[in-house]
Amino acid sequence: MTDQKPIQWDLPNPFTFEIQVVEADTDELGHANNVIYVRWLEDISWAHVNELGMNWEMHEATGKAMAITRTEIDYLASANAGDRLLMGTWVTGFDGRFRSARQFQLVRLADRKTLMRAVSTHACVDMKSQRPSRVPKEFADIMKAATVTGGKSL
Numbered sequence: 001m002t003d004q005k006p007i008q009w010d011l012p013n014p015f016t017f018e019i020q021v022v023e024a025d026t027d028e029l030g031h032a033n034n035v036i037y038v039r040w041l042e043d044i045s046w047a048h049v050n051e052l053g054m055n056w057e058m059h060e061a062t063g064k065a066m067a068i069t070r071t072e073i074d075y076l077a078s079a080n081a082g083d084r085l086l087m088g089t090w091v092t093g094f095d096g097r098f099r100s101a102r103q104f105q106l107v108r109l110a111d112r113k114t115l116m117r118a119v120s121t122h123a124c125v126d127m128k129s130q131r132p133s134r135v136p137k138e139f140a141d142i143m144k145a146a147t148v149t150g151g152k153s154l
Contacts (some may be wrong), residue, residue, distance in 0.1 A: 014088025017044040031078035040042040062136040066122040073118040084109045092151030094143040103151045
């Protein structure tokens with residue numbers, strides 16, 4: 001049995017998503033390409049909102065979606081092919097009307113090192129017009145319940 005130190009998450013109780021870095025994720029420098037990190041942010045975000053009950057059927061029924069308005073990524077160390085990673089995410093802000101914020105942390109499982117931190121902000125849009133729209137009650141109830149304190153907010 002290996003004694004692994006616990007992961008030092010930035011905030012408590014993250015929603016987590018395991019990632020296996022493959023050769024196709026790497027670039028000429030031999031580490032995971034920055035574009036891949038953005039894909040991972042998208043993957044965990046959708047997995048988290050689905051887990052919360054804000055699935056695509058709800059988006060279609062309300063005609064609303066949360067569109068990314070900003071993503072800020074701090075690359076702290078490289079991920080390489082073969083690395084097993086664990087990404088955590090939290091909803092860290094919701095204004096109750098239009099906007100939300102989400103925080104991310106990416107950890108390499110072998111040494112528990114944080115490789116990346118990111119924050120994204122989102123605005124509710126009408127799916128037909130693509131224009132800003134008030135968050136439907138269904139979204140608001142879920143996001144209010146999921147929002148954690150202490151993270152980077154709006």
